[in-house]
Amino acid sequence: MSINNLVEETKKRAAAIRKEGDYINPDTGLLHCGVCKEPKQYIVDTRIRKPFPAALECRCEREQKQKEKGFWERYDKAQRQKELAKGIKSEAFKGFTFDTDDRRNTALSKLCCDYVRNWGEMEKLSGGLLFYGDVGGGKSFYAGCIANALIKREVPVLFTSLRELVDNRQAAKYRGAELINLQEYRLFVLDDIGAEKLNKADLDTAFSVIDDIYLLKRPLIVTTNLTVAQLRTPDNQETARLYSRILERCPEPVFVDNREHNRTTAADEKRKQMEKILYT
């Protein structure tokens, strides 16, 4: 490309990308941005071929691109969070977060935070937890805090009950319902083990669910009102087989004391609100 041709070509390409306010630098003949004053063109001179003009992003264009990239990244993240939140099967559990922890049971709060912080190692060890103790200590709450914190870190968690998993498996088998794909999840939280009424067929299904989680080598967190002794010596063989497999996956029993650390339950909260309205 001769010098004259280069000037002509630069002009032609400048016209194609020119926006209102942009101007030609009289010294270089290149197009500049009217806002940030940076050049929007440069001459490529590779010595292999003759020099030619190419477009260059000015600061405004780079910033705009960055803004759009940020928007799409935030959008994608929000979409992923929305998908992951579907793993928490009860709406109430979605509100169980460390932000709402009253820290009354500091040792337990710390344990759960540490579990989340050391998630990588916990996952490698398939290290589960067993929260046991009477009603009101916050077992589900703390299990929920772990689940929600990990979801925030984009770890797929399934937080449900054994009853729901049994029902899902039976519905899939007999009525063609969509089977929950356990492989999609990296942590399982089963709430209130032992509270469900399971007949012989249910117990078989429950065992196969727990066995699948066991074979996947993924951590399992369970909450229960039963004591560890009750879990070890249930009154029939099928339940014993089921609990023994759960205990194998949850080698760390954590006693959640409800006497010293009684948490305000949703019912307490509602009662207080009603009392305020009715008696004041």
Ligand SMILES: [Zn+2]
């Ligand atoms: Zn600009």
